[in-house]
Amino acid sequence: MWKILYGSPVLYDCALKMRELQVEICCNDLRPPINKEAPRCYVNLIKECWDKDPEKRPSTEKLCEIFKEWHNNENIILELSRSKTILENIERSYVSVFSGGSKFISYTHSNFKDNELQNL
Numbered sequence: 001m002w003k004i005l006y007g008s009p010v011l012y013d014c015a016l017k018m019r020e021l022q023v024e025i026c027c028n029d030l031r032p033p034i035n036k037e038a039p040r041c042y043v044n045l046i047k048e049c050w051d052k053d054p055e056k057r058p059s060t061e062k063l064c065e066i067f068k069e070w071h072n073n074e075n076i077i078l079e080l081s082r083s084k085t086i087l088e089n090i091e092r093s094y095v096s097v098f099s100g101g102s103k104f105i106s107y108t109h110s111n112f113k114d115n116e117l118q119n120l
Helices: 002-006 018-028 040-049 060-071 074-089
Strands: none
Touching: 040 060, 040 074, 060 074
């Protein structure tokens, strides 16, 4: 969702090893900053997706429903459109939550409790 909103991957400091980064995310709730100009509906959805409890995160099916609702809601489309214009005018390079260089976080393992994704 970060990449969709900002057009770039989430970057973190190279000084942190992958295990340290995982601990920061899981134990200390480390999350990238969200621009204050982002649409409120999108911010709320990002925060839902970041919930520590996987059972509280929206499923892919629920995400599809939400996006369809947004697509059919003129006010949300207008909010997303305004936000897109504002975000395009903001410099693309943002300050990382860490200082120094950056590294793309690759995803290597998943523990799905169901086959929802495969059934889509």
